[in-house]
Structures are given as C-alpha cells and as structure tokens.
Amino acid sequence: MQVDGLENTGRAQPILTARRAGLVACSVCGKVHAAGSDRCRRCHAPLHSRAPASLQRVWAWWLAGLVAYIPANIYPMLRTATFGHETKNTIVGGVIELMQHGSYFVAGVVFSASVMIPVGKFIAIAYLAISVRYVSALRVHTRQHLYEVVEFIGRWSMIDVFVVAILSALVQFKFVASVHPGVAAVSFALSVAFTMLSAQSFDSRLIWDADEEDQE
Amino acid sequence: MQVALADDGQTEHLDLEGLIACPVCDALHNLHPVPVGEIARCHRCHSTLMAPRASAMTQIVMLAASALILMVAAVFFPFLDLSAAGFSQESSVIDAITAFSDGLLFPLSFAVAALIVVLPAIRLAAILYVLGPMMIGERPARHAIPAFRLAEALKPWSMAEIFVVGVAVALVKIGGMAQVHVGPAFWAFVALVVITALKDTFMCRLTVWKTLEERSQS
Missing domain, CATH: 1.20.140 (Butyryl-CoA Dehydrogenase, subunit A; domain 3)
Incomplete structure (x- = not known):
C-alpha cells in the first residue's frame, strides 16, 4: 500500500480535492488539469469539475x-x-x-x-x-x-x-x-x-x- | 506506476503531472510508483486507484482474443435443443434474437442482439485494438484513445453473463413440459462469460490510461 492517509486521521483538516485546489480532474482517467480546461489531455474526455x-x-x-x-x-x-x-x-x-x-x-x-x-x-x-x-x-x-x-x-x-x-x-x-x-x-x-x-x-x-x- | 497523497494544502507549487485525482471522490493524490501486485487505494473513499499486475497486458489481450473467438462459436452453433410431443426444435442465439421480430416487439430484438452479442463483441475488439499493438511493443494504434473510452463506456451494457443466467432460468421454466439439451454454443457462451470476467479483473483502468499516454509520447 502506497497510499496512506496519516495526515487525515482524525479529520484534523479537510481533505484536499481537485476542486478545492482550483483544479479540474478527469472522471474517466484521473488526470488533473488547470481550471478552465475543457478536454482531458490524456483521454480526450470532456472535463467538468462536477x-x-x-x-x-x-x-x-x-x-x-x-x-x-x-x-x-x-x-x-x-x-x-x-x-x-x-x-x-x-x-x-x-x-x-x-x-x-x-x-x-x-x-x-x-x-x-x-x-x-x-x-x-x-x-x-x-x-x-x-x-x-x-x-x-x-x-x-x-x-x-x-x-x-x-x-x-x-x-x-x-x-x-x-x-x-x-x-x-x-x-x-x-x-x-x-x-x-x-x-x-x-x-x-x-x-x-x-x-x-x-x-x-x-x-x-x-x-x-x-x-x-x-x-x- | 504511482500514487500516494498530497494533502498539505500547498496547491501553488503542485506539479500537475505528478498528481492524480480519484475519479470517484475527487481527492488529490501524489503519484508514486505502485509496485506490481499491490493495490493503491484512494485514502478518502478507499476505491481502487491502481492495481498493476505483472504481464497484465499480454494476459488481457490473450483473454480478449479467446473471448472473441468463442463469441463466434456461441452465436452460430446450436445453442439449445428442445423436444416435446414428438416435435423437436433446435435454436441458436440468432434465433433467440429474432424471436422478438414479430410486430411491435421488433425494436426489442435489436436491443437483445446489441446487449448479448454486438456490444460485447465491439468491446472485445476495441480492447484488442488498444492493447494489441502495445503488447508487442509498438506505439498505440491511431484511434486507441477513443477506442478505450468506448470500451469503458460499453462495460455496463455488455450483458452476456446476464444472458447465461437467463438461459438457466428459461431451462427450469420449460423443464416441466419438454426435454432440453444444451448444445456446444451454450458451453462456448459460459466459457466466454468466465473469460470476460477474468479479463476485467486483470484490467486496471488508470494503469491503461497512463501507459497509453506514455507510449503515445515516446
């Protein structure tokens, strides 16, 4: 397991999401883009924060x-x-x-x-x-x-x-x-x-x- | 391959290439190599992000190719053989599909054909098209990206395994009034379902996307 959520145990701080970070994530392949991008560079799917x-x-x-x-x-x-x-x-x-x-x-x-x-x-x-x-x-x-x-x-x-x-x-x-x-x-x-x-x-x-x- | 988390709120200097967002819950993670055989899960919603396996690509291509061949057998060989009161009736999958072709129910025959034969076949062909060239070390095929998106979109609509359960139910329903023998196509269909399920467990969506991107650039 490479993923550990140590900093989040006890929910001391809210989890950083792509939207909170001002980014847009592709829901097909997970690639992260700067806000305002309209197509994923990796899989060419339309990008929407939600x-x-x-x-x-x-x-x-x-x-x-x-x-x-x-x-x-x-x-x-x-x-x-x-x-x-x-x-x-x-x-x-x-x-x-x-x-x-x-x-x-x-x-x-x-x-x-x-x-x-x-x-x-x-x-x-x-x-x-x-x-x-x-x-x-x-x-x-x-x-x-x-x-x-x-x-x-x-x-x-x-x-x-x-x-x-x-x-x-x-x-x-x-x-x-x-x-x-x-x-x-x-x-x-x-x-x-x-x-x-x-x-x-x-x-x-x-x-x-x-x-x-x-x-x- | 990679993954682990970035959660310190320092978004200004985040390198976008080194990040991955969970498609399920939007949580950001840092990319770190994920060792083969291990599973990287989202630290927020615990859904699987990446699960790379040794020689997964070869296995997937082989399984998809076998499934596609079995599909041909399953469609054209006799599927079930029914005898009652001196009558005998042999049906292939094609007959099951055209059963709806009378009158108002015509569109349903298209839907059944699509769900049990056409869409699964397209999906298998698309996976072969995407992963085949990459397996032998070539660059990805020209339309590999839309092809893999199509394969992923078709996943819920390929219902071959549901059809097999439907066959089992139908056999019980007619068991009382007629004798039923299953033909070679039925076993081809069962094998096809098992192979497709195996192939889907080997295939890690995000790993394929990552590999596609890396191979397209080089």
Whole structure:
C-alpha cells in the first residue's frame, strides 16, 4: 500500500480535492488539469469539475424509468399458447407459476431480478439524489457503497427480458405450444435501461462534496 | 506506476503531472510508483486507484482474443435443443434474437442482439485494438484513445453473463413440459462469460490510461 492517509486521521483538516485546489480532474482517467480546461489531455474526455446538471439528469431518467415500470407490471410479459388456448403471464404471475411448480430457487432469482432490484434501485437512487442536498443519516462511505451496489446490480434486472427472448425462440411447436413475448417485455427493458442511465448520470463526487460541507 | 497523497494544502507549487485525482471522490493524490501486485487505494473513499499486475497486458489481450473467438462459436452453433410431443426444435442465439421480430416487439430484438452479442463483441475488439499493438511493443494504434473510452463506456451494457443466467432460468421454466439439451454454443457462451470476467479483473483502468499516454509520447 502506497497510499496512506496519516495526515487525515482524525479529520484534523479537510481533505484536499481537485476542486478545492482550483483544479479540474478527469472522471474517466484521473488526470488533473488547470481550471478552465475543457478536454482531458490524456483521454480526450470532456472535463467538468462536477458533471453539469447531474441531479436533473438523474431525476429525468429516474422518472422515465418509473413510468416505464408501471406498464411492465400491468401488461403480460409472456403469452403462452397451448392447443389453441392462450395464457398470459405478467412478471409477478410468472414468479407465482414457478413457485407452484416447486422451483422456489428460480422463482427467487426472477423475483429479485424483476421486482426487488428495480424497486430497490428506484428507492436507492432517489435517496442518494436527495441526500446530497440534505443532511443524511447514512455515513458517507455507506452512501458510496450504496451507489456502487446500485451501479453493479442494476443491469441484472435484464434477466427476465432474456428469459422471455429464449422461451419465445425455443418454444415454437405450432399448434401444440408456442410462446410469444408480451408488451411488458419492451417496457420492462426500457425501464431497466432508463434506471441504468439514471445511475450513470449521478456524479459520485457529489456524495463527497455533501460530506465536506457537513463538516464545515 | 504511482500514487500516494498530497494533502498539505500547498496547491501553488503542485506539479500537475505528478498528481492524480480519484475519479470517484475527487481527492488529490501524489503519484508514486505502485509496485506490481499491490493495490493503491484512494485514502478518502478507499476505491481502487491502481492495481498493476505483472504481464497484465499480454494476459488481457490473450483473454480478449479467446473471448472473441468463442463469441463466434456461441452465436452460430446450436445453442439449445428442445423436444416435446414428438416435435423437436433446435435454436441458436440468432434465433433467440429474432424471436422478438414479430410486430411491435421488433425494436426489442435489436436491443437483445446489441446487449448479448454486438456490444460485447465491439468491446472485445476495441480492447484488442488498444492493447494489441502495445503488447508487442509498438506505439498505440491511431484511434486507441477513443477506442478505450468506448470500451469503458460499453462495460455496463455488455450483458452476456446476464444472458447465461437467463438461459438457466428459461431451462427450469420449460423443464416441466419438454426435454432440453444444451448444445456446444451454450458451453462456448459460459466459457466466454468466465473469460470476460477474468479479463476485467486483470484490467486496471488508470494503469491503461497512463501507459497509453506514455507510449503515445515516446
């Protein structure tokens, strides 16, 4: 370990950030530039001390994701036709059916990916976006950790969309049995994409700025 | 490679080249060489800044090349074979992708194709393009910088590993009504996922950027 924070133990003085030092840091490659530079010299990414309008973009994508999530739960995800008789399954309906078959583990996987992760993500992103404006109950490291979890886990919600894709490709036995994707598959996929964009729009440096201000 | 901290508030005489800011929390650090095999963490948010490894570049290039070859196998070989009530159906990944191509759901087939095949393939190709020439000691390729930024931006959108879990769930769902056999493409896909995950743990973002910069200048 080359990095030691000895001078910062006990938080005797505020930590020196690039912004405090009057510099601009590249959020892609970490290179430090003089204030006023607009492109990173190393990776050519646009430079911003803090991502512009970060919170507005977070809320816009968040809302779009929430709007898309509603039809995803109301309309059928999967239409199964067996001998001319069609059954429609919503997300939750599919989970219940799996449980009736006794596949509790897989039902759990689908339930966490399609219900718990998206709902938890809406709450977590909203909490993070609000907490940078107001004093937060959670420690700053906990909030950073929460953000990393949201970024990492959000994409796994796509499982159900892929399940629908595979089933529709596999189960095509004309009259005997056939599976078709429902409208909810589209709106659910959109909802996941929008919340991923929402999480990506969030500038994690805002979490640490808020912490800095609290201490002063 | 380097890192340690500058925290004495004497910003006037800071040499910008000798500094690095944590991309996560903006804390400034001094650059000191980081020995191979060690991990340099941000002293404020503890996220990993640099984790150089011995011969990482060769390993990454080899793994990315293998993953790209496996991708071709995974897309075109039969993926799953399903039989029920005297009917038999063989599907490749291409079939899974075109399953959505009827009617309103057409755009979704594009999205699925992009997420499980196109974007992962582009990402692997971009990494090969960036690191390949550097591995054999050449100067970085002409568009290496935008290519590596593209590879990093595509990271959350390459969902091959999620697709594999989706396949497992789908198998359980149809297990009751039909017999399913997994084809060679399925194993190619599983191998691809493992190799991609290995490659991503070897790859240290800031080290690659630093190396790219140094090699471009020399």
